[in-house]
Amino acid sequence: MPASPDPSTPPSLQVAQELIDRFLDSIDPAFRAGGAHVDDDEVHRRNVALLHGVFEAVGLGDFEAYGRTCHEDVTLEIAGSSSVPFLGTWEGRAEVVDATRRNFGMLESQQPEIRSLAAQGDHVVVVMRETGRYIATGDPYAYHSAVVFTFEDGLVRRIREFIADGPPAVA
Numbered sequence: 001m002p003a004s005p006d007p008s009t010p011p012s013l014q015v016a017q018e019l020i021d022r023f024l025d026s027i028d029p030a031f032r033a034g035g036a037h038v039d040d041d042e043v044h045r046r047n048v049a050l051l052h053g054v055f056e057a058v059g060l061g062d063f064e065a066y067g068r069t070c071h072e073d074v075t076l077e078i079a080g081s082s083s084v085p086f087l088g089t090w091e092g093r094a095e096v097v098d099a100t101r102r103n104f105g106m107l108e109s110q111q112p113e114i115r116s117l118a119a120q121g122d123h124v125v126v127v128m129r130e131t132g133r134y135i136a137t138g139d140p141y142a143y144h145s146a147v148v149f150t151f152e153d154g155l156v157r158r159i160r161e162f163i164a165d166g167p168p169a170v171a
Contacts, residue, residue: 044119047151051124054156058104067097071155080163109133124149142166
């Protein structure tokens with residue numbers, strides 16, 4: 001619980017401290033909102049193994065197998081700068097599989113690299129970068145992305161990807 005404001009502290013600093021306190025107070029609830037299994041290492045390992053299967057299926061171009069990793073009501077959201085040609089939201093297994101097939105079909109010479117991976121409860125977050133070429137133009141691309149996978153009943157329930165294009169601002 002934050003201490004009472006010091007009367008000698010300027011009001012703008014009091015407001016800033018209140019905002020910081022509110023933010024700090026939200027950390028544990030956000031962690032707990034990761035699902036019923038936030039403290040269960042076995043669930044984390046299982047979800048990472050499921051994610052391995054997702055990446056393997058897509059990497060092999062086996063979109064039928066990819067579809068089997070997805071929940072019937074899966075949602076795919078891809079957000080980023082307007083230069084990324086496959087932004088959008090797709091819902092339902094068939095729509096998500098079709099969008100994934102189409103999106104990856106726009107790219108060639110892909111070189112993905114996982115920079116970090118973290119599992120918490122029903123979520124696995126992958127931070128990655130990827131280079132390659134757009135098939136339509138032959139132009140190179142370089143993306144940095146964070147992808148949040150949410151699992152439910154042993155299947156992918158939601159994929160949220162946030163893409164930044166261009167060279168990294170930080171190595």
